[in-house]
Amino acid sequence: MSGTEGGGDQAVAVQVAEEIAAEQRHVDRVYEELAKAGVRAGAVEADGLARGRTDRVGEARDEELTGLFERDALVLHAARRRHALESQYEGLVFGRLDLDMPVRGAPDATDGALEREVRYIGRLGVRDDQYEPLVIDWRAPAASPFYRATPVEPLGVLRRRVLRCKGADVVGVEDDLMVPEAPDDLVVVGDGALMAALTRSRGAQMRDIVATIQAHQDEAIRAPGRGVAEITGGPGTGKTVVALHRAAYLLYSDRRRYESGGILVVGPSAAYTAYIERVLPSLGEDSVALRSLGDVVDAIGTERLDPPEAAAVKGSLRIRPVLGRLVRMDAPDSPTELRVFVAGQAVRLDRRALEQVRSRVLRGHQRNLGASAARLLLAEAAYRQSGHDDRPLFLDRFADSRDVDAFMTAWWPQLDPREVLLWLADDDRRREATRGLLDERESSVLGESLRAALGTGTWSVADAALVDELASRLGGVQEGEREERGFYEIEELQDVSRFGVAEVQPAPGGDRAERAYTTTPQSLRDRLLVGTVGRPEEYAHVLVDEAQDLSPMQWRMLGRRGRRASWTVVGDAAQSSWPDARESETAREEAFARLPRHRFHMDTNYRNAREIFAYAEEFVRRHVPDADIPRAVRETGVEPLERPLGDTPDAVRRAVKTAVDDLLEEVEGSVAVITPDRWAAGLADLDGSASGRVRVANPMSTKGLEYDATVLVDPDGITAESPGGARVTYVAMTRAAHRMTVLR
Numbered sequence: 197m198s199g200t201e202g203g204g205d206q207a208v209a210v211q212v213a214e215e216i217a218a219e220q221r222h223v224d225r226v227y228e229e230l231a232k233a234g235v236r237a238g239a240v241e242a243d244g245l246a247r248g249r250t251d252r253v254g255e256a257r258d259e260e261l262t263g264l265f266e267r268d269a270l271v272l273h274a275a276r277r278r279h280a281l282e283s284q285y286e287g288l289v290f291g292r293l294d295l296d297m298p299v300r301g302a303p304d305a306t307d308g309a310l311e312r313e314v315r316y317i318g319r320l321g322v323r324d325d326q327y328e329p330l331v332i333d334w335r336a337p338a339a340s341p342f343y344r345a346t347p348v349e350p351l352g353v354l355r356r357r358v359l360r361c362k363g364a365d366v367v368g369v370e371d372d373l374m375v376p377e378a379p380d381d382l383v384v385v386g387d388g389a390l391m392a393a394l395t396r397s398r399g400a401q402m403r404d405i406v407a408t409i410q411a412h413q414d415e416a417i418r419a420p421g422r423g424v425a426e427i428t429g430g431p432g433t434g435k436t437v438v439a440l441h442r443a444a445y446l447l448y449s450d451r452r453r454y455e456s457g458g459i460l461v462v463g464p465s466a467a468y469t470a471y472i473e474r475v476l477p478s479l480g481e482d483s484v485a486l487r488s489l490g491d492v493v494d495a496i497g498t499e500r501l502d503p504p505e506a507a508a509v510k511g512s513l514r515i516r517p518v519l520g521r522l523v524r525m526d527a528p529d530s531p532t533e534l535r536v537f538v539a540g541q542a543v544r545l546d547r548r549a550l551e552q553v554r555s556r557v558l559r560g561h562q563r564n565l566g567a568s569a570a571r572l573l574l575a576e577a578a579y580r581q582s583g584h585d586d587r588p589l590f591l592d593r594f595a596d597s598r599d600v601d602a603f604m605t606a607w608w609p610q611l612d613p614r615e616v617l618l619w620l621a622d623d624d625r626r627r628e629a630t631r632g633l634l635d636e637r638e639s640s641v642l643g644e645s646l647r648a649a650l651g652t653g654t655w656s657v658a659d660a661a662l663v664d665e666l667a668s669r670l671g672g673v674q675e676g677e678r679e680e681r682g683f684y685e686i687e688e689l690q691d692v693s694r695f696g697v698a699e700v701q702p703a704p705g706g707d708r709a710e711r712a713y714t715t716t717p718q719s720l721r722d723r724l725l726v727g728t729v730g731r732p733e734e735y736a737h738v739l740v741d742e743a744q745d746l747s748p749m750q751w752r753m754l755g756r757r758g759r760r761a762s763w764t765v766v767g768d769a770a771q772s773s774w775p776d777a778r779e780s781e782t783a784r785e786e787a788f789a790r791l792p793r794h795r796f797h798m799d800t801n802y803r804n805a806r807e808i809f810a811y812a813e814e815f816v817r818r819h820v821p822d823a824d825i826p827r828a829v830r831e832t833g834v835e836p837l838e839r840p841l842g843d844t845p846d847a848v849r850r851a852v853k854t855a856v857d858d859l860l861e862e863v864e865g866s867v868a869v870i871t872p873d874r875w876a877a878g879l880a881d882l883d884g885s886a887s888g889r890v891r892v893a894n895p896m897s898t899k900g901l902e903y904d905a906t907v908l909v910d911p912d913g914i915t916a917e918s919p920g921g922a923r924v925t926y927v928a929m930t931r932a933a934h935r936m937t938v939l940r
């Protein structure tokens with residue numbers, strides 16, 4: 197404790213209580229105003245979000261702010277209705293600045309006249325009836341000294357105070373002094389808010405860090421919206437949490453652009469999206485689309501991972517020409533010649549003639565959009581072959597012919613990209629598609645992986661990018677040309693099985709005329725084809741986390757969603773699990789086109805206690821000499837424990853159980869058992885034990901996550917079985933905040 201002279205603990209406690217009481221009075225006023233604003237806002241809530249756009253820097257003019265605060269109050273009202281703005285530790289108001297600012301309106305700021313100013317900082321801005329600011333949104337320019345001020349460059353700040361609130365109650369204050377001596381009227385209490393935040397136990401979900409953003413993090417958060425912001429740094433340096441705050445900042449700074457254009461946040465797994473999903477709502481923002489990599493493409497949605505060898509083939513750019521061949525192939529059961537009577541004349545076009553027509557059409561059209569062009573070219577070819585003497589008449593009859601209609605349906609069907617991908621499960625087609633492009637082994641691994649999709653009724657995460665690529669080459673399925681499959685007549689249907697449906701149930705609700713139906717897919721194959729793959733939705737901003745793991749094909753998939761977007765890209769090469777970094781880099785550059793780059797490097801590890809990170813550091817230096825090593829800031833005085841693993845499943849289980857029980861005693865929150873697949877089965881039942889505090893996870897699925905404590909099972913086994921080898925083990929070693937036990 198500093199700034200208090202003499203006096204015992206009791207005197208300090210009294211002082212702290214007084215400070216808390218004073219802050220409580222302000223917080224109470226804020227909530228009162230909010231309640232009033234809520235009533236005022238009711239009528240005009242709808243246009244709240246449409247108002248207010250600020251991209252200015254520096255001091256804002258009052259009139260500008262009025263619009264903003266009003267909007268914020270409205271937005272808050274709406275947000276509260278939706279989420280009741282749940283606040284775990286820091287509430288709506290979390291900060292206070294006491295500044296010495298040049299007297300306003302003074303003829304010359306250099307005359308040294310200063311006046312004291314107090315600003316409260318919160319998740320959203322609130323004004324009173326007189327439009328006096330009660331709380332400033334953390335993203336507003338006027339709030340930036342809260343994050344940027346340092347004792348070296350105080351920016352006018354004397355004291356920065358973090359308020360800890362539970363709901364509407366102030367429960368603590370933590371101060372940082374920015375000047376050598378506190379002025380007499382400013383009390384300074386606490387040990388600093390950052391350490392207090394870092395020592396806390398971690399919940400099941402990531403929290404916002406709005407009260408303790410550090411200056412170098414703030415630079416990345418407030419970086420210009422255009423172009424590509426690249427955030428790099430080692431484990432636990434706050435890359436993810438900073439990127440999420442940046443998304444909230446972008447929405448604030450240019451709401452019109454980012455709210456209507458949309459922000460897409462992509463992470464490695466569903467566990468990751470579940471882990472981060474509360475951060476943005478806690479900042480009052482809920483208009484961001486969170487997706488895992490297996491869930492980016494409509495109608496796919498999967499978490500199943502291919503074996504590493506198959507994932508490597510499917511993720512590489514070398515698969516593109518294979519897909520190119522598929523798009524040109526005959527559909528199964530396609531006719532090999534055209535025989536029709538047109539205008540009294542027999543016509544026959546053989547396979548070669550048909551192929552020529554197809555090639556010409558595909559040069560200028562996507563396949564699903566080329567049927568009309570193909571029909572015109574067929575007509576010309578048929579006319580030439582027929583020797584008919586009246587060209588217009590012949591072409592006219594050809595256009596009207598029912599037989600030609602039937603032929604076209606069979607020869608140029610609308611192709612669902614998923615069905616086309618499944619052609620690779622057929623050995624003959626697969627060989628034809630991969631000949632000279634993939635080696636024997638790669639080709640057969642590819643075939644097996646699609647048979648696995650058919651065998652399980654689920655796509656793999658890598659398949660999503662292939663379906664997306666095929667969809668962009670084939671063009672959207674033209675509904676009019678597709679066989680009618682409307683469910684409006686389904687009640688009359690006796691046999692629905694030919695639609696791939698085993699059971700049809702009227703969905704609850706809705707009147708009869710527009711009643712919807714839920715259907716139970718019939719076979720595993722049909723399950724793969726549920727829904728439709730539409731055009732990719734495009735976004736104004738795309739934020740990619742764990743970017744080092746994206747395959748080149750996945751970069752292309754995201755590129756299609758960000759053709760006009762700005763980007764935030766987060767990653768650490770040393771944690772990469774993708775084998776060919778250079779190929780990935782190429783695809784990534786293509787996605788960013790020529791956008792300007794802004795690079796931010798994070799070098800402080802806020803997650804791992806220093807003792808835990810030292811253990812991981814020693815490991816990674818041996819295996820990845822050029823790893824980006826951050827500096828851990830917090831000590832616990834407790835070294836990671838190393839214990840023997842045992843060599844039978846029973847012995848392993850006993851060792852894990854003991855380690856878990858010990859850790860449950862030592863930490864308050866979560867304990868994860870991170871294990872290679874070979875021991876996973878024997879440990880599965882520990883998952884969810886101790887009232888959900890224990891998690892059993894495989895190393896890949898812990899990417900981006902953190903726990904209070906971890907039991908790292910058989911690190912050598914993890915290295916041996918992961919395609920990313922030691923890099924994946926490094927990920928697993930850097931998940932624990934407070935304690936780690938290693939069984940080897």
Ligand SMILES: Nc1ncnc2c1ncn2[C@@H]1O[C@H](COP(=O)(O)OP(=O)(O)OP(=O)(O)O)[C@@H](O)[C@H]1O
Pocket residue numbers: 390393394403404405408409410413429430431432433434435436437438768771802803899900901902930
């Ligand atoms: N300024 C801060 N104040 C409080 N906590 C912070 C701060 N910066 C980061 N943290 C905490 O540090 C932890 C690690 O952050 P995060 O997961 O964003 O790191 P990361 O760089 O993405 O890690 P990794 O690459 O290992 O997944 C989180 O618990 C986060 O809340």
